[in-house]
Structure formats: structure tokens, C-alpha cells
Amino acid sequence: xxxxxxxxxxxxxxxxxxxxxxxxxxxxxxxxxxxxxxxxxxxxxxxxxxxxxxxxxxxxxxxxxxxxxxxxxxxxxxxxxxxxxxxxxxxxxxxxxxxxxxxxxxxxxxxxxxxxxxxxxxxxxxxxxxxxxxxxxxxxxxxxxxxxxxxxxxxxxxxxxxxxxxxxxxxxxxxxxxxxxxxxxxxxxxxxxxxxxxxxxxxxxxxxxxxxxxxxxxxxxxxxxxxxxxxxxxxxxxxxxxxxxxxxxxxxxxxxxxxxxxxxx
Amino acid sequence: xxxxxxxxxxxxxxxxxxxxxxxxxxxxxxxxxxxxxxxxxxxxxxxxxxxxxxxxxxxxxxxxxxxxxxxxxxxxxxxxxxxxxxxxxxxxxxxxxxxxxxxxxxxxxxxxxxxxxxxxxxxxxxxxxxxxxxxxxxxxxxxxxxxxxxxxxxxxxxxxxxxxxxxxxxxxxxxxxxxxxxxxxxxxxxxxxxxxxxxxxxxxxxxxxxxxxxxxxxxxxxxxxxxxxxxxxxxxxxxxxxxxxx
Numbered sequence: 259x260x261x262x263x264x265x266x267x268x269x270x271x272x273x274x275x276x277x278x279x280x281x282x283x284x285x286x287x288x289x290x291x292x293x294x295x296x297x298x299x300x301x302x303x304x305x306x307x308x309x310x311x312x313x314x315x316x317x318x319x320x321x322x323x324x325x326x327x328x329x330x331x332x333x334x335x336x337x338x339x340x341x342x343x344x345x346x347x348x349x350x351x352x353x354x355x356x357x358x359x360x361x362x363x364x365x366x367x368x369x370x371x372x373x374x375x376x377x378x379x380x381x382x383x384x385x386x387x388x389x390x391x392x393x394x395x396x397x398x399x400x401x402x403x404x405x406x407x408x409x410x411x412x413x414x415x416x417x418x419x420x421x422x423x424x425x426x427x428x429x430x431x432x433x434x435x436x437x438x439x440x441x442x443x444x445x446x447x448x449x450x451x452x453x454x455x456x457x458x459x460x461x462x463x464x465x466x467x468x469x470x471x472x473x474x475x476x477x478x479x480x481x482x483x484x485x486x487x488x489x490x491x492x493x494x495x496x497x498x499x500x501x502x503x504x505x506x507x508x509x510x511x512x513x514x515x516x517x518x519x520x521x522x523x
Numbered sequence: 524x525x526x527x528x529x530x531x532x533x534x535x536x537x538x539x540x541x542x543x544x545x546x547x548x549x550x551x552x553x554x555x556x557x558x559x560x561x562x563x564x565x566x567x568x569x570x571x572x573x574x575x576x577x578x579x580x581x582x583x584x585x586x587x588x589x590x591x592x593x594x595x596x597x598x599x600x601x602x603x604x605x606x607x608x609x610x611x612x613x614x615x616x617x618x619x620x621x622x623x624x625x626x627x628x629x630x631x632x633x634x635x636x637x638x639x640x641x642x643x644x645x646x647x648x649x650x651x652x653x654x655x656x657x658x659x660x661x662x663x664x665x666x667x668x669x670x671x672x673x674x675x676x677x678x679x680x681x682x683x684x685x686x687x688x689x690x691x692x693x694x695x696x697x698x699x700x701x702x703x704x705x706x707x708x709x710x711x712x713x714x715x716x717x718x719x720x721x722x723x724x725x726x727x728x729x730x731x732x733x734x735x736x737x738x739x740x741x742x743x744x745x746x747x748x749x750x751x752x753x754x755x756x757x758x759x760x761x762x763x764x765x766x767x768x769x
Binding site for chain 1: 603
């Protein structure tokens with residue numbers, strides 16, 4: 259039955275209830291980001307947008323008629339911020355994230371120009387969910403766990419969650435009343451390159467958000483090294499160094515993974 | 524229905540820890556209505572964090588601000604959980620014990636969110652255009668939404684009508700317009716992945732399948748707790764009339 263096949267993949271078959279287990283992780287070690295999808299050729303998209311303001315009445319397609327070196331020069335201008343910013347807005351990425359505490363996800367959703375779809379705590383049984391601490395709290399919590407302190411407040415919350423499911427015959431929705439905001443929350447989000455490059459890590463949760471975006475830029479680096487470098491230098495506040503580097507480097511100096519995209523028609 | 528006639532006391536206390544029931548404590552202040560720009564600013568008080576998380580996912584034509592999590596350990600539980608707390612004394616004792624331990628940890632913590640339960644009380648303000656609110660109401664007034672979200676929108680609609688906002692009378696659950704159950708239907712994605720709750724019965728259900736064999740939100744509980752009479756759908760009126768004739 260098709261429905262049951264899909265439910266099996268999604269993990270929503272009632273018979274697939276997870277077993278209760280509770281593990282604790284520090285945030286910096288638990289965050290996992292994978293690049294799930296992206297604009298087919300981000301360099302072509304940036305090129306088309308950056309050169310869109312020029313042309314005659316025919317308005318011919320320019321990518322095909324431009325040499326690889328010429329394409330690269332345009333992208334250099336885009337990534338050194340010498341074009342209109344919209345050239346970076348046309349590049350989209352879709353990421354999968356796991357290993358964040360729920361409270362950080364809630365903070366992340368306030369980022370403008372992003373789309374979020376997350377695993378529901380009313381749609382899923384959280385008996386097996388991990389708890390994620392900020393790194394400082396993690397040390398304190400682990401000290402307690404190592405000495406076998408059964409009074410661990412968060413582990414007891416999980417027990418209450420289980421009791422609502424078992425004794426109250428309640429739904430996962432009802433039981434989530436006993437989930438702390440440190441429970442592990444997974445999601446997908448999409449964000450464009452301009453928005454990614456405009457992230458500011460200031461104020462509340464700035465440290466945790468910067469850890470997350472380090473992983474985001476690393477996931478982009480694996481597929482598009484030049485774009486990954488661009489972002490991680492911005493996040494490290496070393497954009498002027500990146501500009502200097504990019505200005506000096508020729509097309510031949512690029513990593514071959516990037517070159518392929520420049521050479522595609 | 525006055526407070527003394529209600530089924531049970533909607534609050535349990537132990538020292539400074541308070542456990543509250545459903546939308547009993549929920550309140551909304553209409554801070555400002557601007558008919559020229561067709562926007563409303565309202566404040567929401569005594570609602571659990573999980574409801575804020577869900578409400579604040581609205582993006583178009585709406586701004587959320589002044590979000591504050593209660594400094595004191597006040598928790599707001601779904602009615603079903605609160606009922607469990609009132610009848611199961613052993614469970615209640617374990618809850619109070621756990622919440623005491625949790626509060627000790629929370630007071631010591633730098634990142635307080637780590638120890639905030641999803642049921643901890645919070646408050647916030649919202650500035651929203653009528654158009655945005657209309658779309659939101661069409662989804663959130665449906666009883667397949669959780670009781671806090673559904674209750675919040677029923678109360679907000681009522682408060683707006685009391686403030687003389689005529690547009691609020693047009694705020695209806697979209698199932699009242701389509702005249703069918705939009706949640707419990709055989710071709711609905713939620714059903715495909717595992718329809719969680721049974722239909723609320725406002726309109727005929729399209730499927731019998733549900734992981735939890737009850738409606739997500741119970742109309743009678745919202746009516747009792749908010750002291751607002753929720754008008755029946757045409758289908759419900761017909762059904763009630765037929766039952767009376769029998």
C-alpha cells in the first residue's frame with residue numbers, strides 16, 4: 259500500500275514508535291548541516307543577473323557567447339561586491355540541519371528571506387530525542403551524569419513525557435508539554451546567497467548562530483568551494499582578505515570542482 | 524458559565540510553581556486598531572512557549588515583538604494533561620518534583636532556554652494587517668489546530684469584534700467556506716504521512732484513519748474555558764436538528 263510505504267520512509271507508521279533513550283550532546287559537536295539542493299549552476303545564475311542590465315534590442319543570451327575567463331571576471335565582480343546585490347540574490351540553497359536545540363531553531367526562524375520546514379513535535383514521537391546543551395552548560399551537565407546523578411532534571415522531564423503517552427494515552431502533542439527547549443530539533447531551510455552573506459552574528463544567541471553558519475558555509479564549500487570560501491571569510495570578518503585573494507587569482511587557480519560549472523553551457 | 528460552575532479548578536500550586544489549564548489563563552489586549560492602514564496591534568498573555576513558536580511562524584504582513592518567557596515557574600498544560608494532573612496524584616507529585624529540580628537548574632544556567640519546558644508561560648505582542656490576519660484565521664480557527672492556537676484566534680476574533688472591528692466578523696475557518704473537513708480527508712497530505720487526529724465533526728470526515736482517535740481540539744472545552752459560544756456549522760445544525768426530531 260502506497261500510504262504505508264510513505265509512512266515507513268517518513269517514520270510515521272504507528273508501529274514505528276521509537277524506544278526511549280536520552281543522550282546529551284554539546285552544541286558545537288552535534289550540529290550537522292548538509293546541502294540538499296541548490297541552483298543548478300550558481301555561477302551562471304550570478305552571471306545572468308549581473309549582466310542583465312546591459313544589451314541591445316535583441317537582448318541575446320550572454321553566457322554562451324562569453325569565454326570562460328570572461329564569465330569568471332563577472333563572478334569576481336559579483337563576489338567582491340562590485341555589482342548590484344541582486345546578482346547574489348538569485349542563487350538559492352536548500353539545507354538539512356540536525357543537532358540543534360529547539361530554542362536555537364526558533365531563533366533561526368526569525369531570519370528574513372529564509373523558508374523553514376521542520377520536524378514537528380506534535381507529529382512525531384520524541385521518546386528518543388537527544389538533549390543539546392550550549393558548550394558551557396554541557397560540561398556542567400556531564401559532570402553530574404558521570405557521577406550517576408539520577409536526579410537529572412531533564413531526564414526526568416523525558417520520563418514525564420513518556421508517562422503522558424503511556425498512562426494518559428495522550429498524543430505526542432500533549433506530551434510535548436514536558437519537552438525542554440533543549441531537545442534536538444531537525445529541519446530543512448532555504449536561503450539565498452545574498453541573505454547568507456548578510457548574516458550578522460550579534461546579540462542574543464550570536465555564538466550559537468555563528469557555529470551553525472560555519473557549518474552552512476562548510477556544506478557549500480564541498481560543492482562550490484569558491485562560494486564556501488566567500489561566505490566563511492565574511493563570517494570570519496575577513497572579507498577584505500578574500501577580495502584581495504580573489505582579485506589576484508586567475509581562472510586556472512580555481513579548484514576543479516568550481517571550474518566545471520564555469521565551463522558548462 | 525461562571526468560574527464556580529466549571530468542571531474543575533484550572534490551577535494547581537506548590538510554592539511558586541503554578542500549573543494552569545488550557546486556555547483558561549489566556550488573555551489578549553487589543554492595543555491599537557488603525558482602520559486607515561488596516562492593521563491591529565495586540566498583546567498575548569499566559570500562553571505556553573510551544574504556542575508562541577507556532578504562532579510566530581507567520582511571516583507575511585505580521586511582526587512579533589516583546590517576547591518574554593515567564594521568570595516564575597508558571598506552566599500551561601493542554602487540558603488533557605491537566606486532567607491527568609488532577610486525577611493522578613502520583614503523576615502530579617512527580618511533575619512538581621521534576622519542576623522544582625528543573626527550576627534549580629534553570630536558575631543556575633546561563634542559557635535559560637535549555638531548561639524552559641515548551642509549556643512554560645510566555646507573553647508577546649503582534650502587529651498585523653487585517654489581510655494577513657484573515658488568512659491566518661482561516662487556518663487557525665479550525666479545530667484540527669492545537670487548543671492554544673485555536674483558542675487564541677477565537678479569543679482574538681471576539682476581542683476585535685468587541686472593539687468594533689467589522690472585518691473580524693468575516694474571519695472564519697476555511698472549512699466553513701469550503702463546507703468540508705479539510706484535515707481529515709482521504710487525499711490530504713497529513714493523511715498520507717499519518718493523519719494524527721480524528722475529524723472534529725464540524726463537517727463530514729473523508730477518512731476514518733487517525734493515529735489518535737480524537738479531535739485535536741475539543742470545542743466544548745474551548746467554549747467553557749474562554750466563555751465564548753462558538754457558532755455551529757450548517758452541517759452540525761442539520762445533524763443536531765435531525766437528532767432532536769428522532
